[in-house]
Amino acid sequence: MAIHHALSGELIDIRPLGAAIETTRTATLYKTQHIEVFRMVLLAGKQMPEHHVAGEFTIQCLEGSVEFSIGTTRDIMGPGSLKCLAGGVPHSLVAIEDSSVLVTLLLHEA
């Protein structure tokens, strides 16, 4: 099945998935030449090992809780937590509970 990406101006539902989180996959919600917006689902215990991305990005916890680490600095992110990161910063994530996060990633920086 083709994945639906929203069009400019289209209403996108990013409310908590609740019980559906167990069967929902990470999905891109919107993508252009300059920006990609995706909801990442991380079930409890799931890790994203240290990595970095070229572009700046924001990450917002929509539900659950995740531990977000930059080097030795660790923060717990729950609903209503947001971080904005410069490009190229190594970081890692681990889900403490079943969690979904919204990532807004800048693609082609000048």
Place this chain on the structure above:
Amino acid sequence: MAIHHALSGELIDIRPLGAAIETTRTATLYKTQHIEVFRMVLLAGKQMPEHHVAGEFTIQCLEGSVEFSIGTTRDIMGPGSLKCLAGGVPHSLVAIEDSSVLVTLLLHEA
């Protein structure tokens, strides 16, 4: 008083303001050469007349509800509603309830 902008990686609280919404102003949370993230407070009845911005942006309702219009297309955005817009699209907003929204705006597009 100087307005504090978050640093890269800093934890930012975007939970609903609740009763404090009446005394909270729109504020930039994070700003770089490429991106500006701000929380806009719109009390009930407040309008933002039709306008456009050069860069692409996303807008997410954090609390309350706003009517977001693009031409004759109107959508009600409540908590967990997101829209991603191309640059240059004329749009307008009116707050139905006391509301706060998170805007992520791309500044210098290639």
